[in-house]
Amino acid sequence: xxxxxxxxxxxxxxxxxxxxxxxxxxxxxxxxxxxxxxxxxxxxxxxxxxxxxxxxxxxxxxxxxxxxxxxxxxxxxxxxxxxxxxxxxxxxxxxxxxxxxxxxxxxxxxxxxxxxxxxxxxxxxxxxxxxxx
Numbered sequence: 001x002x003x004x005x006x007x008x009x010x011x012x013x014x015x016x017x018x019x020x021x022x023x024x025x026x027x028x029x030x031x032x033x034x035x036x037x038x039x040x041x042x043x044x045x046x047x048x049x050x051x052x053x054x055x056x057x058x059x060x061x062x063x064x065x066x067x068x069x070x071x072x073x074x075x076x077x078x079x080x081x082x083x084x085x086x087x088x089x090x091x092x093x094x095x096x097x098x099x100x101x102x103x104x105x106x107x108x109x110x111x112x113x114x115x116x117x118x119x120x121x122x123x124x125x126x127x128x129x130x131x132x133x
Contacts, residue, residue, distance in 0.1 A: 007070060007130060009050045011091050015066040015078075015081045019056030022063035031064050038087045049091060076102035 015032040016022040023029070035051045057065050062076040066083075073096045075086055082100055089097050 010048045011050070012069045013049070013091065014053045014054035014057075014069075015051065016055070016057045016063055016096045017053040019060060021060035022065055023055075025061065025063040026077070026079055028064035028078075030064065030080050032080050034083050035066075035087060035091075036127050038084065038091075042092070045092075057080040059102070059104075065102065068096075071096065094099055 011036060015028060015035065017028045017032050032051065032053055037044050039049050039051055054067075059074075059076070060067055064078040065074065065076050066078060066086075067074045068086075068090060075097070077084070078086075078100075086097050086100060089095050096121065116119065
């Protein structure tokens with residue numbers, strides 16, 4: 001007998017706020033807090049959308065990162081403004097924000113860092129502005 005998958009939330013969002021990279025790559029905590037606040041301010045989303053912190057997503061150097069389920073859409077290089085755009089267009093509107101998507105082949109994609117913990121290069125997204133301080 002086949003069991004149907006249980007979908008408790010319409011959208012379940014995981015924001016990487018730990019590990020050795022995402023917190024250094026930007027304001028991961030701020031992204032998480034902004035999304036939590038937006039859901040709390042939108043009564044129609046109560047019980048339908050869940051925002052959680054996650055541990056490392058094994059894509060170190062591309063963050064802050066988040067993933068939206070059930071679609072499995074990943075976003076990278078986030079800040080609060082980008083998170084608000086994703087909230088409006090994807091979480092509320094149902095349309096992924098293509099310009100902010102993180103798309104690579106399956107697997108780990110951790111980037112090398114220098115002695116000062118800066119990303120050395122990003123072969124997956126060469127147009128990405130790398131940290132310079």
